[in-house]
Amino acid sequence: MNELVIGIGEALFDMLPEGKKLGGAPANFAYNVSQFGINSCAVSAIGKDELGKELINELNRHNLNFQIEEVDYPTGKVQVTLDINGIPCYEIKENVAWDNIPFTPKLEDLAKHCSAVCFGTLAQRNQVSRQTIHRFLNFMPDREDTYKIFDINLRQGFYTKEIITESMERCNILKINDEELIAVSRLFGYPGIDLQNKCWLLMGKYNLRMLILTCGVNGSYVFTPGHVSFVDTPNVEVVDTVGAGDSFTGTFIASILKGKSPDEAHKLAVKVSAYVCTQNGAMPKLPEEYLI
Numbered sequence: 001m002n003e004l005v006i007g008i009g010e011a012l013f014d015m016l017p018e019g020k021k022l023g024g025a026p027a028n029f030a031y032n033v034s035q036f037g038i039n040s041c042a043v044s045a046i047g048k049d050e051l052g053k054e055l056i057n058e059l060n061r062h063n064l065n066f067q068i069e070e071v072d073y074p075t076g077k078v079q080v081t082l083d084i085n086g087i088p089c090y091e092i093k094e095n096v097a098w099d100n101i102p103f104t105p106k107l108e109d110l111a112k113h114c115s116a117v118c119f120g121t122l123a124q125r126n127q128v129s130r131q132t133i134h135r136f137l138n139f140m141p142d143r144e145d146t147y148k149i150f151d152i153n154l155r156q157g158f159y160t161k162e163i164i165t166e167s168m169e170r171c172n173i174l175k176i177n178d179e180e181l182i183a184v185s186r187l188f189g190y191p192g193i194d195l196q197n198k199c200w201l202l203m204g205k206y207n208l209r210m211l212i213l214t215c216g217v218n219g220s221y222v223f224t225p226g227h228v229s230f231v232d233t234p235n236v237e238v239v240d241t242v243g244a245g246d247s248f249t250g251t252f253i254a255s256i257l258k259g260k261s262p263d264e265a266h267k268l269a270v271k272v273s274a275y276v277c278t279q280n281g282a283m284p285k286l287p288e289e290y291l292i
Helices: 025-034 050-061 105-112 127-139 161-170 178-188 195-205 244-257 262-277
Strands: 004-008 012-016 019-023 039-047 065-071 076-082 088-092 116-119 147-151 173-177 210-214 220-224 227-231
Touching (some): 004 127, 012 050, 019 025, 019 050, 025 116, 025 244, 050 065, 105 127, 116 127, 127 161, 147 161, 147 244, 173 178, 173 244, 178 195, 178 210, 195 210, 195 220, 220 262, 244 262
Parallel strands (some): 004 039, 004 116, 012 076, 116 147, 173 210
Antiparallel strands (some): 076 088, 210 220, 220 227
16 A cells, blocks of 8 residues: 555644643544554654653654654643543643644655645644645645545634635545534534534535534534435543544544545444543554454
């Protein structure tokens, strides 16, 4: 297999109640893709500090490929607290290394050989990283089997209507949860229609190949032109939900690249994300039974 899958954006440590864990959606996504035997890589930036060295050590410990530049800003960290249901609340530090990811010749080469990329809104809060992400997307091959996944991932106030619009126009797969869909609908002034109709509206407006809508315990949907798949969320004992959404996205795109249908990919993504919810942190090793 010659696929190269990239997660681009924030690289950081989640400062969890039980200790410090490697985090950031791009690394979580790339790690999950890698477990299915697909070449994947996390792209970001770290500071010239001890936390940056620790972050690289953690990536190596997880056997994860990376293209991470050292810049003159501190390595990112997020203070994470969990509510009584294990749902994380984030305090995200600003003006850090991953806000300032440089676009380099190495990154251009990665883009030209990239089969699928996942990006979100958070790493676009700063103009430097936003421009790098846009340039990366521009250099990717323009083919039917190339996937640009916009995992919207709204965090605190770190997004704007402009960032969301530009990202929708550049992606061909949108992943969004029910709360984010409501926030986006308000931002865009969409009428008070139900969630599914909002999804169809976005599919048509931005000419998407697929739209993934996750609704927590209320299941998840995958929309493709003329078809919708729904899968119930398994009832599991939740330890925490950190990284569950990234494991869903990573499993889904890995399955698609391995030739599975969107319906098959959806079912496996639900199983994997439910398993991740039963584990501490965002990067547990998946049992063999989940690997295709």
